[in-house]
Amino acid sequence: MIATRTAPRSVRLVRAACAAVALAALATACGGHDEGDTAPQTSSSPVLGRLHVVAPDVDLTVTDAVAHVDASGTGTLTMTIHNGSGVPEHLDMVATPDSGRGQLVGGRGSGSGSMTSAGILLAPGATVTFGSSSGPSVRLTRAHLGADHTLPLKLEFGVARLVELSARVSGG
Template identity: 50%
Template sequence: MNGLLAGRRAPYAVAGCALLLGAAACGHSSSQHAATAATATTTASADTPGRVEVHGRDIELDVTSAVAHLDAAGNGTLTMTVHNGETTPEHLDFVATPNAGRGVLTGVASGDNGSMQDAGILLPAGTTVAFGGSGPTVRLTGVQGVTAAHTLPVTLQFGVAGLVHLDAVVAGS
Protein backbone atom coordinates (compact mmCIF):
# COMPACT_ATOMS: atom_id res chain seq x y z
CA MET A 1 0.00 0.00 0.00
CA ASN A 2 2.84 2.43 0.80
CA GLY A 3 4.36 1.76 -2.63
CA LEU A 4 1.00 2.51 -4.27
CA LEU A 5 0.68 5.89 -2.50
CA ALA A 6 4.26 6.80 -3.30
CA GLY A 7 3.62 5.96 -6.96
CA ARG A 8 0.59 8.27 -7.00
CA ARG A 9 2.52 11.15 -5.41
CA ALA A 10 5.49 10.96 -7.77
CA PRO A 11 3.81 12.83 -10.67
CA TYR A 12 2.87 15.66 -8.30
CA ALA A 13 6.41 15.86 -6.93
CA VAL A 14 7.86 15.96 -10.46
CA ALA A 15 5.38 18.66 -11.53
CA GLY A 16 6.16 20.71 -8.42
CA CYS A 17 9.91 20.49 -9.03
CA ALA A 18 9.48 21.49 -12.68
CA LEU A 19 7.40 24.50 -11.62
CA LEU A 20 10.02 25.62 -9.11
CA LEU A 21 12.90 25.10 -11.54
CA GLY A 22 11.07 27.03 -14.27
CA ALA A 23 10.47 29.99 -11.98
CA ALA A 24 14.08 30.01 -10.82
CA ALA A 25 15.49 29.64 -14.34
CA CYS A 26 13.71 32.65 -15.78
CA GLY A 27 15.26 35.07 -13.28
CA HIS A 28 11.99 36.68 -12.29
CA SER A 29 9.71 35.68 -9.46
CA SER A 30 6.33 34.24 -10.36
CA SER A 31 4.69 37.10 -8.44
CA GLN A 32 6.39 39.59 -10.80
CA HIS A 33 4.95 37.79 -13.81
CA ALA A 34 1.52 37.49 -12.21
CA ALA A 35 1.46 41.21 -11.38
CA THR A 36 2.54 42.12 -14.92
CA ALA A 37 0.03 39.81 -16.56
CA ALA A 38 -2.80 41.11 -14.38
CA THR A 39 -2.15 44.80 -15.01
CA ALA A 40 -0.74 45.11 -18.55
CA THR A 41 -2.84 45.48 -21.66
CA THR A 42 -1.30 44.63 -25.02
CA THR A 43 -2.77 46.10 -28.17
CA ALA A 44 -1.71 44.75 -31.54
CA SER A 45 -3.66 45.29 -34.72
CA ALA A 46 -3.65 42.89 -37.65
CA ASP A 47 -4.05 45.99 -39.84
CA THR A 48 -0.73 47.37 -38.61
CA PRO A 49 1.96 44.67 -38.54
CA GLY A 50 5.20 45.83 -37.00
CA ARG A 51 3.49 47.69 -34.16
CA VAL A 52 2.36 46.85 -30.64
CA GLU A 53 1.46 48.90 -27.56
CA VAL A 54 1.71 47.64 -23.98
CA HIS A 55 0.12 49.71 -21.22
CA GLY A 56 -0.48 48.99 -17.56
CA ARG A 57 0.66 49.94 -14.08
CA ASP A 58 4.32 51.02 -14.45
CA ILE A 59 4.29 49.87 -18.09
CA GLU A 60 4.03 52.09 -21.16
CA LEU A 61 5.86 50.58 -24.12
CA ASP A 62 5.28 51.28 -27.78
CA VAL A 63 7.08 49.15 -30.36
CA THR A 64 6.85 50.56 -33.87
CA SER A 65 8.39 49.97 -37.30
CA ALA A 66 9.36 46.34 -36.53
CA VAL A 67 10.88 44.91 -39.71
CA ALA A 68 12.75 41.62 -40.14
CA HIS A 69 15.32 42.15 -42.91
CA LEU A 70 15.98 38.57 -44.08
CA ASP A 71 17.88 36.93 -46.91
CA ALA A 72 16.74 33.67 -48.59
CA ALA A 73 18.40 31.59 -45.84
CA GLY A 74 16.51 33.42 -43.08
CA ASN A 75 19.54 35.40 -41.86
CA GLY A 76 19.38 39.11 -41.14
CA THR A 77 18.35 41.68 -38.55
CA LEU A 78 15.27 42.91 -36.75
CA THR A 79 14.93 46.68 -36.74
CA MET A 80 12.37 48.47 -34.60
CA THR A 81 11.79 51.50 -32.43
CA VAL A 82 10.89 51.01 -28.76
CA HIS A 83 9.52 53.92 -26.72
CA ASN A 84 9.51 53.55 -22.92
CA GLY A 85 7.02 56.19 -21.76
CA GLU A 86 7.25 55.25 -18.08
CA THR A 87 9.35 56.66 -15.26
CA THR A 88 10.90 53.21 -14.71
CA PRO A 89 13.80 51.89 -16.83
CA GLU A 90 13.04 48.79 -18.93
CA HIS A 91 15.30 46.15 -20.49
CA LEU A 92 14.86 43.99 -23.59
CA ASP A 93 16.11 40.60 -22.43
CA PHE A 94 15.34 38.19 -25.25
CA VAL A 95 13.94 37.95 -28.79
CA ALA A 96 12.34 34.74 -30.04
CA THR A 97 11.00 33.63 -33.44
CA PRO A 98 9.06 30.50 -34.50
CA ASN A 99 10.58 27.02 -34.29
CA ALA A 100 12.83 27.92 -31.33
CA GLY A 101 14.55 30.73 -33.25
CA ARG A 102 16.37 33.32 -31.20
CA GLY A 103 17.73 36.79 -31.88
CA VAL A 104 21.20 37.79 -30.69
CA LEU A 105 21.17 41.15 -28.89
CA THR A 106 24.08 43.56 -29.17
CA GLY A 107 24.09 46.87 -27.31
CA VAL A 108 25.70 50.16 -28.28
CA ALA A 109 29.33 50.67 -27.24
CA SER A 110 28.84 53.72 -25.05
CA GLY A 111 26.12 55.69 -23.32
CA ASP A 112 23.11 54.51 -21.40
CA ASN A 113 20.49 54.57 -24.14
CA GLY A 114 20.54 51.12 -25.78
CA SER A 115 23.60 49.78 -23.96
CA MET A 116 23.92 46.09 -23.09
CA GLN A 117 23.68 45.42 -19.36
CA ASP A 118 23.29 42.25 -17.30
CA ALA A 119 19.52 42.51 -17.65
CA GLY A 120 19.59 43.11 -21.42
CA ILE A 121 19.40 46.18 -23.65
CA LEU A 122 18.67 49.24 -21.49
CA LEU A 123 15.61 51.30 -22.37
CA PRO A 124 15.86 54.29 -20.00
CA ALA A 125 12.67 55.88 -18.67
CA GLY A 126 11.08 58.38 -21.02
CA THR A 127 13.28 57.51 -24.02
CA THR A 128 13.01 56.01 -27.47
CA VAL A 129 15.60 53.45 -28.61
CA ALA A 130 16.03 52.66 -32.31
CA PHE A 131 17.28 49.12 -32.97
CA GLY A 132 19.45 48.85 -36.10
CA GLY A 133 21.84 51.26 -37.77
CA SER A 134 24.02 52.90 -35.09
CA GLY A 135 21.75 51.71 -32.24
CA PRO A 136 21.55 48.32 -30.56
CA THR A 137 20.98 45.38 -32.91
CA VAL A 138 19.05 42.11 -33.05
CA ARG A 139 20.73 39.57 -35.35
CA LEU A 140 18.57 36.73 -36.69
CA THR A 141 19.98 33.45 -38.00
CA GLY A 142 18.15 30.72 -39.92
CA VAL A 143 14.72 32.18 -39.17
CA GLN A 144 11.68 30.10 -40.14
CA GLY A 145 7.97 30.84 -39.83
CA VAL A 146 7.42 33.72 -42.25
CA THR A 147 3.67 33.89 -42.91
CA ALA A 148 1.90 34.17 -46.27
CA ALA A 149 1.24 37.83 -45.37
CA HIS A 150 5.05 38.40 -45.26
CA THR A 151 5.16 38.84 -41.51
CA LEU A 152 7.23 37.09 -38.86
CA PRO A 153 5.76 36.31 -35.42
CA VAL A 154 8.21 37.69 -32.84
CA THR A 155 8.19 37.45 -29.05
CA LEU A 156 10.04 40.11 -27.08
CA GLN A 157 10.89 39.46 -23.41
CA PHE A 158 11.06 42.64 -21.33
CA GLY A 159 12.15 42.83 -17.70
CA VAL A 160 9.08 44.74 -16.48
CA ALA A 161 6.47 44.26 -19.22
CA GLY A 162 7.15 40.53 -19.65
CA LEU A 163 6.40 38.74 -22.93
CA VAL A 164 5.18 40.90 -25.80
CA HIS A 165 4.06 39.33 -29.10
CA LEU A 166 3.99 41.11 -32.44
CA ASP A 167 4.18 40.43 -36.16
CA ALA A 168 7.22 42.07 -37.77
CA VAL A 169 7.01 43.00 -41.43
CA VAL A 170 9.43 40.89 -43.54
CA ALA A 171 11.66 42.63 -46.07
CA GLY A 172 14.43 41.14 -48.22
CA SER A 173 17.96 42.20 -47.29
Protein backbone atom coordinates in the same frame (compact mmCIF):
# COMPACT_ATOMS: atom_id res chain seq x y z
CA MET B 1 29.50 36.53 9.59
CA ILE B 2 29.72 32.78 9.16
CA ALA B 3 28.48 30.44 11.90
CA THR B 4 31.07 28.04 13.20
CA ARG B 5 30.84 24.96 15.37
CA THR B 6 32.41 26.86 18.27
CA ALA B 7 29.48 29.32 18.46
CA PRO B 8 26.63 28.31 20.80
CA ARG B 9 23.70 26.59 19.10
CA SER B 10 21.36 29.54 19.83
CA VAL B 11 23.77 31.97 18.10
CA ARG B 12 23.97 29.68 15.05
CA LEU B 13 20.14 29.49 14.90
CA VAL B 14 19.78 33.30 15.09
CA ARG B 15 22.39 33.74 12.35
CA ALA B 16 20.66 31.17 10.15
CA ALA B 17 17.27 32.85 10.70
CA CYS B 18 18.73 36.28 9.83
CA ALA B 19 20.31 34.86 6.68
CA ALA B 20 17.00 33.26 5.67
CA VAL B 21 15.11 36.54 6.19
CA ALA B 22 17.73 38.45 4.17
CA LEU B 23 17.55 35.94 1.32
CA ALA B 24 13.74 36.05 1.31
CA ALA B 25 13.77 39.86 1.18
CA LEU B 26 16.30 39.81 -1.65
CA ALA B 27 14.29 37.24 -3.60
CA THR B 28 11.13 39.30 -3.16
CA ALA B 29 12.84 42.49 -4.32
CA CYS B 30 14.47 40.85 -7.34
CA GLY B 31 11.74 38.38 -8.17
CA GLY B 32 9.89 40.68 -10.52
CA HIS B 33 6.23 39.84 -10.91
CA ASP B 34 4.09 37.53 -8.87
CA GLU B 35 0.87 35.91 -9.94
CA GLY B 36 -1.13 38.78 -8.44
CA ASP B 37 0.38 41.29 -10.89
CA THR B 38 -1.82 42.73 -13.57
CA ALA B 39 -1.04 41.29 -16.99
CA PRO B 40 0.12 43.81 -19.60
CA GLN B 41 -2.61 45.15 -21.83
CA THR B 42 -1.64 45.09 -25.48
CA SER B 43 -3.50 47.39 -27.77
CA SER B 44 -4.09 45.83 -31.13
CA SER B 45 -3.08 47.83 -34.12
CA PRO B 46 -3.96 47.22 -37.74
CA VAL B 47 -0.44 48.36 -38.61
CA LEU B 48 2.05 45.54 -39.12
CA GLY B 49 5.22 45.96 -37.03
CA ARG B 50 3.57 48.12 -34.37
CA LEU B 51 2.61 47.38 -30.76
CA HIS B 52 1.61 49.41 -27.68
CA VAL B 53 1.75 47.76 -24.23
CA VAL B 54 0.25 49.39 -21.13
CA ALA B 55 0.18 48.01 -17.57
CA PRO B 56 1.25 49.26 -14.15
CA ASP B 57 4.78 50.69 -14.60
CA VAL B 58 4.63 49.80 -18.33
CA ASP B 59 4.07 52.05 -21.34
CA LEU B 60 6.01 50.63 -24.28
CA THR B 61 5.51 51.43 -27.94
CA VAL B 62 7.22 49.37 -30.63
CA THR B 63 7.10 50.84 -34.14
CA ASP B 64 8.55 50.06 -37.54
CA ALA B 65 9.50 46.44 -36.76
CA VAL B 66 11.03 45.09 -39.97
CA ALA B 67 12.95 41.84 -40.44
CA HIS B 68 15.61 42.31 -43.12
CA VAL B 69 16.33 38.68 -44.01
CA ASP B 70 17.62 36.68 -46.94
CA ALA B 71 16.22 33.37 -48.24
CA SER B 72 17.93 31.44 -45.41
CA GLY B 73 16.30 33.64 -42.76
CA THR B 74 19.56 35.37 -41.84
CA GLY B 75 19.63 39.12 -41.28
CA THR B 76 18.63 41.78 -38.80
CA LEU B 77 15.57 43.14 -37.06
CA THR B 78 15.11 46.89 -37.05
CA MET B 79 12.56 48.64 -34.84
CA THR B 80 12.06 51.60 -32.58
CA ILE B 81 11.01 51.17 -28.93
CA HIS B 82 9.78 54.04 -26.78
CA ASN B 83 9.62 53.59 -23.00
CA GLY B 84 6.92 56.05 -21.92
CA SER B 85 6.92 54.86 -18.31
CA GLY B 86 8.83 56.28 -15.37
CA VAL B 87 10.80 53.08 -14.71
CA PRO B 88 13.75 51.57 -16.58
CA GLU B 89 12.89 48.66 -18.88
CA HIS B 90 15.13 46.07 -20.54
CA LEU B 91 14.67 44.00 -23.68
CA ASP B 92 15.85 40.57 -22.56
CA MET B 93 15.11 38.34 -25.52
CA VAL B 94 13.73 38.19 -29.06
CA ALA B 95 12.27 34.84 -30.13
CA THR B 96 11.23 33.72 -33.60
CA PRO B 97 9.18 30.67 -34.66
CA ASP B 98 10.57 27.16 -34.20
CA SER B 99 12.54 28.12 -31.08
CA GLY B 100 14.68 30.66 -32.91
CA ARG B 101 16.37 33.47 -31.03
CA GLY B 102 17.64 36.83 -32.09
CA GLN B 103 21.09 37.77 -30.83
CA LEU B 104 20.96 41.07 -28.94
CA VAL B 105 23.91 43.42 -29.40
CA GLY B 106 24.15 46.59 -27.32
CA GLY B 107 24.67 50.02 -28.80
CA ARG B 108 27.61 52.30 -28.15
CA GLY B 109 27.78 54.14 -24.85
CA SER B 110 26.37 53.38 -21.43
CA GLY B 111 22.87 54.87 -21.56
CA SER B 112 19.71 53.80 -23.35
CA GLY B 113 20.40 51.14 -25.93
CA SER B 114 23.43 49.76 -24.13
CA MET B 115 23.72 46.12 -23.11
CA THR B 116 23.44 45.46 -19.38
CA SER B 117 23.25 42.22 -17.41
CA ALA B 118 19.43 42.53 -17.68
CA GLY B 119 19.38 43.11 -21.47
CA ILE B 120 19.18 46.20 -23.68
CA LEU B 121 18.47 49.24 -21.46
CA LEU B 122 15.39 51.34 -22.28
CA ALA B 123 15.61 54.30 -19.88
CA PRO B 124 12.43 56.04 -18.72
CA GLY B 125 11.14 58.38 -21.43
CA ALA B 126 13.76 57.20 -23.94
CA THR B 127 13.34 56.10 -27.54
CA VAL B 128 15.82 53.51 -28.81
CA THR B 129 16.26 52.67 -32.50
CA PHE B 130 17.49 49.14 -33.15
CA GLY B 131 19.63 48.82 -36.26
CA SER B 132 20.89 52.42 -36.34
CA SER B 133 24.61 53.04 -36.75
CA SER B 134 25.29 53.56 -33.02
CA GLY B 135 22.23 51.84 -31.56
CA PRO B 136 21.62 48.27 -30.48
CA SER B 137 20.82 45.53 -32.95
CA VAL B 138 19.11 42.16 -33.20
CA ARG B 139 20.79 39.56 -35.44
CA LEU B 140 18.54 36.86 -36.85
CA THR B 141 19.55 33.41 -38.06
CA ARG B 142 17.32 30.78 -39.65
CA ALA B 143 14.19 32.83 -38.99
CA HIS B 144 11.08 31.05 -40.33
CA LEU B 145 8.73 33.47 -42.03
CA GLY B 146 4.96 33.31 -41.74
CA ALA B 147 2.83 32.39 -44.75
CA ASP B 148 1.80 36.03 -45.11
CA HIS B 149 5.44 37.17 -45.52
CA THR B 150 5.69 38.38 -41.91
CA LEU B 151 7.89 37.29 -39.05
CA PRO B 152 6.04 36.50 -35.80
CA LEU B 153 8.12 37.68 -32.84
CA LYS B 154 8.04 37.34 -29.08
CA LEU B 155 9.82 40.09 -27.20
CA GLU B 156 10.60 39.54 -23.53
CA PHE B 157 11.03 42.60 -21.33
CA GLY B 158 12.06 42.79 -17.69
CA VAL B 159 8.95 44.68 -16.54
CA ALA B 160 6.43 44.25 -19.38
CA ARG B 161 7.25 40.53 -19.66
CA LEU B 162 6.45 38.60 -22.86
CA VAL B 163 4.69 40.40 -25.73
CA GLU B 164 4.02 39.34 -29.31
CA LEU B 165 3.99 41.18 -32.62
CA SER B 166 4.60 40.48 -36.28
CA ALA B 167 7.36 42.24 -38.18
CA ARG B 168 7.12 43.13 -41.82
CA VAL B 169 9.72 41.25 -43.91
CA SER B 170 12.10 42.94 -46.30
CA GLY B 171 14.75 41.18 -48.39
CA GLY B 172 18.16 41.01 -46.68
